[in-house]
Amino acid sequence: MASIVEAAAQILEKGGLAAFTTNAVAERAGVSIGTLYQYFTDKNALLIALARGEMEAALGEVGRALQGDGDSSVDGRVRAMVRAIIHAFRGRQRARKAVVQALLAQGNGIELMAPVAAFVARAAETVGRGPNPLIGPLTREQAFVVSRSLMGVVRAAVLEEQPFLASRAFEEEIVRMIVAYLGAVSAATGRQP
Amino acid sequence: MASIVEAAAQILEKGGLAAFTTNAVAERAGVSIGTLYQYFTDKNALLIALARGEMEAALGEVGRALQGDGDSSVDGRVRAMVRAIIHAFRGRQRARKAVVQALLAQGNGIELMAPVAAFVARAAETVGRGPNPLIGPLTREQAFVVSRSLMGVVRAAVLEEQPFLASRAFEEEIVRMIVAYLGAVSAATGRQP
Amino acid sequence: MASIVEAAAQILEKGGLAAFTTNAVAERAGVSIGTLYQYFTDKNALLIALARGEMEAALGEVGRALQGDGDSSVDGRVRAMVRAIIHAFRGRQRARKAVVQALLAQGNGIELMAPVAAFVARAAETVGRGPNPLIGPLTREQAFVVSRSLMGVVRAAVLEEQPFLASRAFEEEIVRMIVAYLGAVSAATGRQP
Amino acid sequence: MASIVEAAAQILEKGGLAAFTTNAVAERAGVSIGTLYQYFTDKNALLIALARGEMEAALGEVGRALQGDGDSSVDGRVRAMVRAIIHAFRGRQRARKAVVQALLAQGNGIELMAPVAAFVARAAETVGRGPNPLIGPLTREQAFVVSRSLMGVVRAAVLEEQPFLASRAFEEEIVRMIVAYLGAVSAATGRQP
DNA sequence: AATGAATGAGCCTTCATTCAT
DNA sequence: AATGAATGAAGGCTCATTCAT
Numbered sequence: 001m002a003s004i005v006e007a008a009a010q011i012l013e014k015g016g017l018a019a020f021t022t023n024a025v026a027e028r029a030g031v032s033i034g035t036l037y038q039y040f041t042d043k044n045a046l047l048i049a050l051a052r053g054e055m056e057a058a059l060g061e062v063g064r065a066l067q068g069d070g071d072s073s074v075d076g077r078v079r080a081m082v083r084a085i086i087h088a089f090r091g092r093q094r095a096r097k098a099v100v101q102a103l104l105a106q107g108n109g110i111e112l113m114a115p116v117a118a119f120v121a122r123a124a125e126t127v128g129r130g131p132n133p134l135i136g137p138l139t140r141e142q143a144f145v146v147s148r149s150l151m152g153v154v155r156a157a158v159l160e161e162q163p164f165l166a167s168r169a170f171e172e173e174i175v176r177m178i179v180a181y182l183g184a185v186s187a188a189t190g191r192q193p
Numbered sequence: 194m195a196s197i198v199e200a201a202a203q204i205l206e207k208g209g210l211a212a213f214t215t216n217a218v219a220e221r222a223g224v225s226i227g228t229l230y231q232y233f234t235d236k237n238a239l240l241i242a243l244a245r246g247e248m249e250a251a252l253g254e255v256g257r258a259l260q261g262d263g264d265s266s267v268d269g270r271v272r273a274m275v276r277a278i279i280h281a282f283r284g285r286q287r288a289r290k291a292v293v294q295a296l297l298a299q300g301n302g303i304e305l306m307a308p309v310a311a312f313v314a315r316a317a318e319t320v321g322r323g324p325n326p327l328i329g330p331l332t333r334e335q336a337f338v339v340s341r342s343l344m345g346v347v348r349a350a351v352l353e354e355q356p357f358l359a360s361r362a363f364e365e366e367i368v369r370m371i372v373a374y375l376g377a378v379s380a381a382t383g384r385q386p
Numbered sequence: 387m388a389s390i391v392e393a394a395a396q397i398l399e400k401g402g403l404a405a406f407t408t409n410a411v412a413e414r415a416g417v418s419i420g421t422l423y424q425y426f427t428d429k430n431a432l433l434i435a436l437a438r439g440e441m442e443a444a445l446g447e448v449g450r451a452l453q454g455d456g457d458s459s460v461d462g463r464v465r466a467m468v469r470a471i472i473h474a475f476r477g478r479q480r481a482r483k484a485v486v487q488a489l490l491a492q493g494n495g496i497e498l499m500a501p502v503a504a505f506v507a508r509a510a511e512t513v514g515r516g517p518n519p520l521i522g523p524l525t526r527e528q529a530f531v532v533s534r535s536l537m538g539v540v541r542a543a544v545l546e547e548q549p550f551l552a553s554r555a556f557e558e559e560i561v562r563m564i565v566a567y568l569g570a571v572s573a574a575t576g577r578q579p
Numbered sequence: 580m581a582s583i584v585e586a587a588a589q590i591l592e593k594g595g596l597a598a599f600t601t602n603a604v605a606e607r608a609g610v611s612i613g614t615l616y617q618y619f620t621d622k623n624a625l626l627i628a629l630a631r632g633e634m635e636a637a638l639g640e641v642g643r644a645l646q647g648d649g650d651s652s653v654d655g656r657v658r659a660m661v662r663a664i665i666h667a668f669r670g671r672q673r674a675r676k677a678v679v680q681a682l683l684a685q686g687n688g689i690e691l692m693a694p695v696a697a698f699v700a701r702a703a704e705t706v707g708r709g710p711n712p713l714i715g716p717l718t719r720e721q722a723f724v725v726s727r728s729l730m731g732v733v734r735a736a737v738l739e740e741q742p743f744l745a746s747r748a749f750e751e752e753i754v755r756m757i758v759a760y761l762g763a764v765s766a767a768t769g770r771q772p
Numbered sequence: 773a774a775t776g777a778a779t780g781a782g783c784c785t786t787c788a789t790t791c792a793t
Numbered sequence: 794a795a796t797g798a799a800t801g802a803a804g805g806c807t808c809a810t811t812c813a814t
Binding site for chain 1: 294307310332333334335337338341342343344345346348349350353355357360362363365366367369370372373374376377378381
């Protein structure tokens with residue numbers, strides 16, 4: 001089962017969506033096509049299993065990064081989160097890309113993406129508080145904007161295979177944006193009461 | 194030719210990527226499949242033609258919005274830009290989504306997306322200057338972060354069919370983020386010399 | 387189209403239901419599988435087309451037999467009908483059998499059989515009248531009994547490949563049964579008023 | 580073993596031939612597929628076992644009906660037989676239908692059907708004698724006609740799911756046909772010596 | 773005796789593309 | 794330029810059957 005999912009990831013990584021056929025996956029996994037179908041109802045089910053795995057990995061990475069006891073300033077913590085996201089997206093770019101594509105192509109993508117986004121939003125919120133609180137709870141729109149812009153930037157860099165993806169400068173700018181935004185939210189909220 | 198591309202857009206809009214077959218497009222366009230192949234060497238060529246058209250339309254929309262002589266403050270001009278982006282993405286969501294997917298699925302997507310992003314980055318830069326300049330020229334990474342976060346947020350809202358997509362509150366938050374980021378960039382740059 | 391149906395009949399005739407694959411049919415018809423699917427939505431559609439054709443042929447045969455101006459006595463006309471049914475059932479036994487099976491396996495069979503049965507029932511009724519009327523209109527149950535017993539006997543003989551299928555003795559007995567039954571019905575009806 | 584056959588009948592009854600897979604049968608029987616193959620060499624072997632069982636049950640029903648000491652007139656005894664046949668065909672229609680189909684699909688059907696038909700023919704003969712004999716031994720063709728028409732009518736009613744299947748009127752007509760036929764045979768035979 | 777994971781031949785069907793008219 | 798019937802490679806999936814445990 002795990003080997004089949006792994007094979008699927010490899011196929012996707014190497015040949016993209018076009019190469020992703022159940023027969024190819026079975027062959028690479030070293031099992032018969034029948035066995036594949038014993039574990040996954042559907043080509044789609046396999047895809048979802050793969051996606052779920054990737055998502056959980058990403059979640060874990062971000063979560064672990066935030067547990068880390070590095071720099072506990074707002075800047076430091078945002079940077080930890082940004083780094084985690086970048087990392088989560090860098091391993092097996094093509095596979096991940098293909099998974100996202102395939103998922104979106106069927107409408108199942110959003111539900112699977114949602115948890116990650118929610119997690120990121122919550123993390124941002126948490127980060128904003130800390131020792132000397134920066135912000136209160138975010139509104140729905142605010143949470144959306146933080147999480148999606150962060151993920152959007154990173155994803156774009158991955159998809160476009162930008163050379164500066166791993167650079168310090170890039171990280172810096174993303175951090176700057178998030179921190180600036182959280183600050184602005186805080187300022188606006190502070191004024192309101 | 195135009196009618197074929199239009200048919201392609203409609204098919205994509207209505208049935209998504211799965212419904213997008215050359216035969217279906219030809220039929221809807223009211224021409225024979227042979228004629229379609231007279232104008233487009235390939236299914237892919239048709240897709241590219243469609244994408245190019247959509248891209249140009251988006252570009253035009255943003256450009257026009259920035260020409261408009263509304264509120265000329267930084268806030269006002271960023272808001273005009275944000276609105277234009279949101280609009281550019283809302284007409285025919287599904288078709289656009291499908292185009293992006295299909296394009297990405299083949300690796301052609303990035304080149305076609307690039308001009309829009311470049312344009313958005315330039316617009317942000319321009320906006321930052323204006324009467325009383327906010328910022329100087331952006332670095333490559335900064336331009337990337339502004340354009341992709343903006344587009345990323347809007348795209349996510351479209352794909353996830355968020356109900357607040359057209360709301361004032363959503364627009365407000367995006368503007369807040371862009372302005373805060375531009376401000377932070379400006380501050381950092383100012384300090385450095 | 388006709389050649390495809392014909393090929394289907396031949397395949398069914400030779401190899402039974404098991405050999406009836408769309409690929410086999412296409413090959414025997416000398417067309418590509420794609421062409422087959424241009425004319426028939428489905429494997430099932432092909433089956434139905436075949437069945438309809440066979441049914442109409444059977445109908446025609448019986449109809450023509452009854453038009454014939456042979457012996458116009460009740461006995462003579464019943465015999466003409468019986469003979470026609472036997473003929474209708476004898477050509478391409480296996481193909482016919484397979485069609486019926488396949489059809490029944492999907493529930494579509496009955497509707498296609500019904501017209502033949504209705505026709506036979508009407509024929510029996512007509513025969514019962516003639517110059518010196520034997521019977522009035524049959525009740526639903528009576529019509530059913532005449533038509534189905536007649537068809538049932540012949541079908542059984544065909545399926546079991548009885549050697550006496552074409553014999554005079556066999557024909558004689560069937561005629562005897564039908565005539566006796568019509569007589570009994572007539573007698574019962576006559577008594578009732 | 581019995582439970583496997585029973586499971587097969589249930590599957591056939593509920594889902595028709597299409598649902599009749601060895602795996603499905605094993606699951607419903609609550610045994611593993613391996614066990615099923617321990618008892619039946621083949622899917623076909625299972626089918627034959629099922630058919631044989633059903634056949635014997637039918638045989639038993641008719642036999643018992645004829646033993647019964649109800650009305651001993653020809654009419655009364657024919658009616659008892661007709662009723663038994665109807666009953667034999669009515670339980671688990673779909674399963675029975677499917678069995679017949681499946682059997683026919685492989686050519687094994689006829690041999691299994693034959694005993695029932697033979698039995699019916701013999702019964703008809705017996706009935707025709709009784710206290711005041713109606714007929715002598717039937718010819719091969721006559722026996723065939725009585726048994727197959729009777730079975731054919733009932734089977735058709737079952738397959739077509741005729742609403743009058745259980746009605747008195749229907750029974751009446753079948754009885755009328757059989758009795759009329761036996762009478763005609765008797766008359767003809769009587770004349771001949 | 774029982775289990776059930778594994779097998780794989782082969783079926784139905786789709787759809788991009790061609791080419792003679 | 795346009796047509797559209799024909800093509801056929803290729804893919805998803807089923808299910809009877811085996812065999813090591």
